[in-house]
Amino acid sequence: MASLEVRELTRRYSDTVTVGPVSFVAREREFLSLLGPSGCGKTTSLRCIAGFETPTSGDILIDGRSILHEPPHRRDVGLVFQNYALFPHLSVFENVAFGLRLRHRPRGEIEQRVEDALRLVDLSGLGSRYPRQLSGGQQQRVALARCLALEPRLLLLDEPLSNLDLKLRLTMRNEIRALQRRLGKTTVYVTHDQGEALALSDCIAVMSRGRVEQIGTPREIYEHPRTPFVAEFIGASNLLPCVVEARGPEGARLRVDDVTLLSSDPGPSGPVAGGLVALIRPERIRLGADESSPAPTGNRLPAAVVGVTYLGEDLQLAVAVDGGPSLTISQKAGGRDAEPVIGSRAVVIIAPEDIRILAVPAGVPGS
Amino acid sequence: MTRGPALGLIVAAVYLFLLAPLVIVVIVSFDPTDAFRIPPSGLSLRWYRAFFASDTFVRAFFRVSLVVALLVSALATLVGGLAAVGLVRYAFRGRTLVEAAFLAPIVVPEILLGAALFLFWSYLRIKWTATLAGLALGHLLIALPYVVRTITAGLHGIEPALEEAAMSLGASRAQAFRKVTLPLIASSVLSGAVFAFIISFSDINIALFVAGADTVTLPVHIFSQIAWQADPTIAAASTLQILAIGVLLGAVQRAFRLRVAM
Amino acid sequence: MTPGSRGLLGVVFVLPGLLVLIVALLGPLALIAGISLMTYSPTKIWLPVFTGANYARLADAYYLGVTWTTVKIGLVTTGVCAVLGWPVAYFLARVRSRWLGLYMFLLVTPLMVSSVIRIFGWLVILGRQGLVNATLRGLGLGTVELLGHAPAVVVGLVELLLPFMVLPLMAAIERVPESLEEAARNLGATSWQVFRRVLLPLSVPGLVSGSLLVYSVAISALVTPALMGGRKVRMLGNLVYDEVLTSMNWPFASSLAVVLLCITGAVMVGYLRTMQRLTARGGMA
Numbered sequence: 001m002a003s004l005e006v007r008e009l010t011r012r013y014s015d016t017v018t019v020g021p022v023s024f025v026a027r028e029r030e031f032l033s034l035l036g037p038s039g040c041g042k043t044t045s046l047r048c049i050a051g052f053e054t055p056t057s058g059d060i061l062i063d064g065r066s067i068l069h070e071p072p073h074r075r076d077v078g079l080v081f082q083n084y085a086l087f088p089h090l091s092v093f094e095n096v097a098f099g100l101r102l103r104h105r106p107r108g109e110i111e112q113r114v115e116d117a118l119r120l121v122d123l124s125g126l127g128s129r130y131p132r133q134l135s136g137g138q139q140q141r142v143a144l145a146r147c148l149a150l151e152p153r154l155l156l157l158d159e160p161l162s163n164l165d166l167k168l169r170l171t172m173r174n175e176i177r178a179l180q181r182r183l184g185k186t187t188v189y190v191t192h193d194q195g196e197a198l199a200l201s202d203c204i205a206v207m208s209r210g211r212v213e214q215i216g217t218p219r220e221i222y223e224h225p226r227t228p229f230v231a232e233f234i235g236a237s238n239l240l241p242c243v244v245e246a247r248g249p250e251g252a253r254l255r256v257d258d259v260t261l262l263s264s265d266p267g268p269s270g271p272v273a274g275g276l277v278a279l280i281r282p283e284r285i286r287l288g289a290d291e292s293s294p295a296p297t298g299n300r301l302p303a304a305v306v307g308v309t310y311l312g313e314d315l316q317l318a319v320a321v322d323g324g325p326s327l328t329i330s331q332k333a334g335g336r337d338a339e340p341v342i343g344s345r346a347v348v349i350i351a352p353e354d355i356r357i358l359a360v361p362a363g364v365p366g367s
Numbered sequence: 368m369t370r371g372p373a374l375g376l377i378v379a380a381v382y383l384f385l386l387a388p389l390v391i392v393v394i395v396s397f398d399p400t401d402a403f404r405i406p407p408s409g410l411s412l413r414w415y416r417a418f419f420a421s422d423t424f425v426r427a428f429f430r431v432s433l434v435v436a437l438l439v440s441a442l443a444t445l446v447g448g449l450a451a452v453g454l455v456r457y458a459f460r461g462r463t464l465v466e467a468a469f470l471a472p473i474v475v476p477e478i479l480l481g482a483a484l485f486l487f488w489s490y491l492r493i494k495w496t497a498t499l500a501g502l503a504l505g506h507l508l509i510a511l512p513y514v515v516r517t518i519t520a521g522l523h524g525i526e527p528a529l530e531e532a533a534m535s536l537g538a539s540r541a542q543a544f545r546k547v548t549l550p551l552i553a554s555s556v557l558s559g560a561v562f563a564f565i566i567s568f569s570d571i572n573i574a575l576f577v578a579g580a581d582t583v584t585l586p587v588h589i590f591s592q593i594a595w596q597a598d599p600t601i602a603a604a605s606t607l608q609i610l611a612i613g614v615l616l617g618a619v620q621r622a623f624r625l626r627v628a629m
Numbered sequence: 630m631t632p633g634s635r636g637l638l639g640v641v642f643v644l645p646g647l648l649v650l651i652v653a654l655l656g657p658l659a660l661i662a663g664i665s666l667m668t669y670s671p672t673k674i675w676l677p678v679f680t681g682a683n684y685a686r687l688a689d690a691y692y693l694g695v696t697w698t699t700v701k702i703g704l705v706t707t708g709v710c711a712v713l714g715w716p717v718a719y720f721l722a723r724v725r726s727r728w729l730g731l732y733m734f735l736l737v738t739p740l741m742v743s744s745v746i747r748i749f750g751w752l753v754i755l756g757r758q759g760l761v762n763a764t765l766r767g768l769g770l771g772t773v774e775l776l777g778h779a780p781a782v783v784v785g786l787v788e789l790l791l792p793f794m795v796l797p798l799m800a801a802i803e804r805v806p807e808s809l810e811e812a813a814r815n816l817g818a819t820s821w822q823v824f825r826r827v828l829l830p831l832s833v834p835g836l837v838s839g840s841l842l843v844y845s846v847a848i849s850a851l852v853t854p855a856l857m858g859g860r861k862v863r864m865l866g867n868l869v870y871d872e873v874l875t876s877m878n879w880p881f882a883s884s885l886a887v888v889l890l891c892i893t894g895a896v897m898v899g900y901l902r903t904m905q906r907l908t909a910r911g912g913m914a
Binding site: 446 | 636637638639640641642643645646647649650652653654656657658660661664713714716717719720730732733734735736737738739741742743744745746747748749750751752753754756758760788791792820845846849851852855856866869870873874879882883886889890893894897898901
Binding site: 050051052071072073074075077078079081082083085086087088089098099102103146147150 | 806808809811812813814815816817818819822826827830831
């Protein structure tokens with residue numbers, strides 16, 4: 001299997017619209033996701049790798065060798081399209097055999113490889129059907145099989161699940177992951193669904209407005225987001241504008257509105273143009289009944305419960321801290337603690353390790 | 368993609384082929400000599416003056432072709448528009464058959480339509496073969512399918528809910544049609560009218576059979592002149608027709624960004 | 630939609646149009662069908678005596694020859710239009726430049742200009758005193774007879790009918806998602822292979838439509854063979870014209886017309902059907 005490196009890739013559309021410079025690496029056998037909202041440049045990057053767009057500058061290397069000069073039909077990277085792009089005038093078998101026929105493989109080999117590919121995606125026996133006779137999920141699998149039959153060194157998937165309904169999406173998601181692990185194919189996966197990215201990837205590159213905001217494992221991205229955008233895009237978050245009053249190697253003391261918090265994250269040093277925000281994940285905030293409830297040392301803030309939303313598995317609470325910010329708290333519903341009542345008083349408990357301090361990039365409107 | 372300089376060259380060459388005769392005609396019309404040279408030996412309006420000086424050409428252009436085309440345009444829009452409304456807004460037995468019937472003239476080659484009309488009127492001893500009315504009827508026949516189709520398409524694009532909304536606000540059916548539907552299909556009606564004009568103005572196949580000595584259309588006159596002698600006045604006349612049609616088409620395309628419905 | 634008694638109003642609306650059809654189309658065509666079975670008379674043009682002689686005469690070697698010439702020219706014209714028209718249709722279907730309006734304008738305008746004018750242009754280019762020969766004479770290569778035979782007629786007809794091929798083809802190609810081309814390339818296909826294995830098969834409905842339209846107009850051509858083919862190239866259209874206006878043998882002319890109508894009618898109905906299918910159903914999976 002191959003390794004992919006995208007180096008300072010830039011694609012300029014006009015004076016105002018540019019994607020890049022973008023850099024990321026997908027190591028051998030790795031599943032890398034490009035995650036971001038529409039227009040962030042993830043599909044452009046993918047199409048550059050496939051050869052359907054030409055970068056204005058930068059380089060793309062597979063196994064250390066640049067592929068920029070190679071035309072798309074010689075790159076040996078499999079691309080699964082968002083709308084599957086199955087050939088309607090060809091049967092499933094012929095669709096999957098398409099690439100093999102172009103390479104003039106002997107008939108026996110073609111039959112064997114097509115059968116293997118169809119078996120891989122669990123579609124054995126459907127070879128004589130036509131795309132219009134298949135469901136969305138089945139079509140998607142044919143698209144996958146069509147690429148895999150050629151055993152490409154790299155697999156690219158462009159939001160392959162976005163046209164499927166929720167249940168199917170979850171099933172296919174697991175299948176894709178299992179398949180990728182089994183075949184060990186280096187894969188680049190483009191999606192705007194953060195749940196998908198978290199579940200599937202070895203490594204995620206979060207993109208926004210043509211740039212990569214952060215690359216890391218799912219855990220790193222979730223627990224140590226480096227920018228407010230990443231924090232907001234992945235998982236829910238409370239992002240509170242704050243001012244650092246004192247800073248030391250152990251952490252920082254910060255002020256949010258009229259409330260003081262202690263964080264074990266010292267935050268970025270040096271002046272920050274756009275200001276600072278404190279990130280606190282809703283599920284990390286605990287709610288105590290009153291001053292006397294047992295809790296580790298940390299931030300204890302008197303507050304009032306302002307809203308309760310029942311979500312089945314979870315309870316979402318809106319809480320107003322006295323003299324401080326409004327917070328969203330996420331709890332498991334049906335827990336041992338009694339369900340909070342709107343208007344009741346409570347104590348918000350936040351451990352210092354659960355507070356991160358992030359810099360707001362200059363020119364970005366505050367969260 | 369399959370795109371590239373090769374495709375561009377081929378397409379340019381085909382376009383050149385397509386436009387060559389027209390371009391040549393226009394160029395030749397400005398050449399003061401009748402030698403048909405490229406590049407022309409000079410620039411002159413000699414043949415245009417000849418055109419306007421020629422009774423037969425002027426008559427053919429202004430008193431026959433233009434008149435008939437305007438007549439046909441008006442009639443086709445009226446008759447075709449009515450038919451389109453009837454087909455789209457009302458349900459009656461045999462509607463699909465009638466809709467298909469309006470496409471029938473397209474199925475028949477124009478020369479046969481012309482010949483048939485000629486024979487029909489001769490048989491009935493109707494002196495229409497040499498009149499403007501006869502020409503107009505023939506042109507109306509071939510223009511009708513396009514007008515009906517264009518206006519029908521325009522009507523289909525309007526949801527009936529709009530007229531219903533107008534009526535719920537107090538408009539009668541006729542008022543709703545006039546104030547809501549008509550303005551919305553204005554572009555279809557106009558393009559239908561323009562196409563009808565152009566079809567009549569440039570027709571040769573029907574006119575060859577139905578035109579008489581007094582009702583020679585411009586294309587028929589050009590035809591006879593070509594067969595007779597290749598006089599560059601023909602080029603001037605032709606350029607004028609190209610100009611008229613080009614301007615009309617350009618205006619329609621500009622104003623309504625339309626495509627020809629085949 | 631107003632069903633029921635209000636539907637009658639619809640009948641009133643379509644009546645004028647139907648009247649035109651009956652008076653100008655049905656009546657005359659019925660008459661032609663009838664006259665084709667009547668006997669020819671030099672003095673009274675036709676006599677109300679039934680005969681099949683007019684049709685029998687069509688089996689004559691000369692008329693069969695003309696029919697064969699017509700069919701041949703029709704087929705060649707259609708073939709050339711398909712070959713030349715496909716690249717243009719593909720270009721127009723895929724191009725995303727703001728000049729598309731101009732390209733369409735340039736494609737459609739020649740269609741709307743009278744065919745005599747375009748043929749006049751060809752005469753200027755190909756005639757004995759025309760541009761090509763003038764250049765050849767200037768180079769000392771003498772004169773070449775470019776008009777007066779079948780290829781000239783084909784050239785004239787192709788130039789005339791090319792847009793009729795391009796428009797339906799363009800509609801068909803537009804319905805092929807570009808992602809299919811990209812998928813084929815990604816799987817290793819060269820441009821030619823993408824064309825042959827994906828684009829061409831999927832553009833067949835457009836090819837069929839365009840071919841039917843071009844063919845049916847080509848075989849009923851009159852002005853083009855008359856002016857560019859001369860005495861040597863006679864098509865069915867020329868025959869009809871001569872028999873109606875020159876020989877005044879209307880029964881025979883009618884039988885010619887009926888035959889031509891049957892051929893063209895069948896072809897055109899086929900064209901309308903395929904166009905309907907092209908624009909109605911999705912076409913793609």
